[in-house]
Amino acid sequence: MGKLLRHKLIAMAFLLLLAFPARAGELESMSFIRDAEIEDYLRSLGMPIFRAAEINPQSVNLLLIQNNAINAFVAGGMNIFFYTGLLQQSESADQLQSVLAHETGHIAGGHLIRGREAMRNASAQAIIGMLAGLAVGVASGNAQAAIGTIGGAQSIAERNLMSFSRAQESSADAAAMRFLDKAGISSQGLLEFMKKLEGQELMPLESQAEYVRTHPFSQDRVQTIEHHVKMTPALHGKTLGPSFQMEHERMKAKLLGFLHPEAALLRYTDKDPRLTARYARAIALYRTAQLPRALTVMETLLKEEPQNPYFLELKAQMLFENGHVSEAVKIYQACVALKPDSALLRVSYAHAILENGVSSQTDLAINQLIEANRLEERNPETWRFLAAAWSRKAETEKDIKYQGLVSYALAEESLAQGQEKEAQRFATRALKTLPKGSPYWLRTQDIKLSASEDSKD
Ligand SMILES: [Zn+2]
Structure with a gap:
């Protein structure tokens, strides 16, 4: 896509707001979320799948897009994008892993998406720019505008840019089941997730889950997976262990606390003693400018898991964003020591050092950033x-x-x-x-x- 065109598209964003007021919010929310804990969790779900697919895990990027819709897609080669809506709607670690296995199936199969050529060498950041740009382009009166009015700007953009053929969907499902078999994990999670989406295709376009639009659905997909589950009795009950399910619950609690703090405070009252409930509450309190209460809840979490790098990171973030920078620096230092291979933690540590403004520590920040660049x-x-x-x-x-x-x-x-x-x-x-x-x-x-x-x- 030419530079000039893209500038023109940005200028058209104003018009889109007028033309599709209901969709404008979705467009704005086409932004990345970075989170060390969630990314590590996704990567740990991906490891056995990538290994089974004989793909170098290092070459796959797992990216989060803040959007409440249920969707995941592959773009720009080895990038798997997850909407936060899908993470929040998935009911177990196994369901989420099965989506990851399906997307890996698209990668392993070398499936060509229309428009992918243009994206092949683009960075993930640039892809998001293109997606937002394309959605705007629909409203700007080009050849696709007529179709655009039927399904809304964004869905058409995704249909054109990212949808696979039905044959490719079946092939990605088959690959997903093969990877799961090889990893010794039941395809039950895949079946559950597909059943969740079953029937969506019969609904009008605008109320379908986005996942169904980008991954064309058909009834025989569910039947095929059902059959596979029946035919692999040795894998019955072979689901991911309790530590994965716990991470899954923590991920959902964290996303709810960050993205929908008011809802989190309603759902998890201070009478709820569960760790995930307190996690969501701590985040939601801090997001709604109630720092002292947030820190009090945070202390109960750290009392249980004093060496949890993500709990420490969250505490550091709370302190940092509320002006307690030198305290944050010390905690970030502990985070990096606990998890030296996390680029994101090093970047946060360096950011806090720089903000703290002690000039003798500038070299320390530089070293952290250079190491972060090496890691990611x-x-x-x-x-x-x-x-x-x-x-x-x-x-x-x-x-x-x-x-x-x-x-x-x-x-x-x-x-x-x-x-x-x-x-x-x-x-x-x-x-x-x-x-x-x-x-x-x-x-x-x-x-x-x-x-x-x-x-x-
Ligand atoms: Zn698909």
């Missing part, structure tokens, strides 16, 4: 903080090299967001002051060259 490439936020950290070094050390590094980091940030022109602009600026031949100089050269190649077509 292409996170725009990491580069933004690195730019801030190097900018601080430029101030204190009066060394021109750091100015080059700031521009370099901003080039990487732009690249991670799919903004090649911006990346090129920052790279050109960085090359003026970076030491010639240094590793960062070489990398900046690459950015400049790749960006100019992309903008030719």
Whole structure:
């Protein structure tokens, strides 16, 4: 998609709000959610599936989109996107894992989605931009506008961009069952999830679950899975263990607390002693600006699990966002020590250090961010903080090299967001002051060259 066109689409967003007021909220909520705990949980569900599919787990990205609809899809190659609505509506770890197995089936089968060609090399961030852009494009009066009025802007965008054929759906189901068999897990979860969606296809388009729209549904899919469950008696009752189900409940509690704090406070009263209930409450209290009460509940959780890195992270986040930065720094340090392979925790730690403003700790923040980049490439936020950290070094050390590094980091940030022109602009600026031949100089050269190649077509 050309740059110019995309700018035009953004300008049209205003019009869309007028044309589809009911859909505007959904468009706005096309944003990413990052959460170390939920991402780790999804990855642990994915591990046996990826192994069974003979896919390198490192090459699959699992991404969360804040949206209440039930949907999951594959785009841009090895990216599996989950709507928070699907996570919240799935009833067990097994159901969620079966969706993951199905999406992995699409990846393993190399299924081509219409429009996927354009997305193949795009970053996840850029894909979201394209999805939002496409939805807007429907309203802007192009050839698809007539269809757009039937199902609403966004659903048509997804139909065109992400829907598979029925044959591909059956093949992804078959692959999912094969992966689950190989991992020694019953396909009962897949059957339960499909039954949940059964009958949706007969409903009018606008009230169908989005999952049914992007993954065409048919009655014989349920029958095939039912048959498979019957034919694999050795796997009956082979479900994921209690620790997975517990993580599943915690994930749902966390999402409810963060995304729907008022609902969480209604559902979980202070008489509810369960840990998940207190987890949701603590988050909801903090999200509704009741910090002292939130911290009190948080302490009860930490009393039970003092070494839980995610409980500590949440406490640090509460303190950080309420101005208790130096306390937050100490807790984030403990989080990173407990979970050194989490890029997100390192980024939060570095962010808190930088916000704390102790200049002797700038190098510590830089080291955390460089390590975060090694653990997870292409996170725009990491580069933004690195730019801030190097900018601080430029101030204190009066060394021109750091100015080059700031521009370099901003080039990487732009690249991670799919903004090649911006990346090129920052790279050109960085090359003026970076030491010639240094590793960062070489990398900046690459950015400049790749960006100019992309903008030719
Ligand atoms: Zn599918």
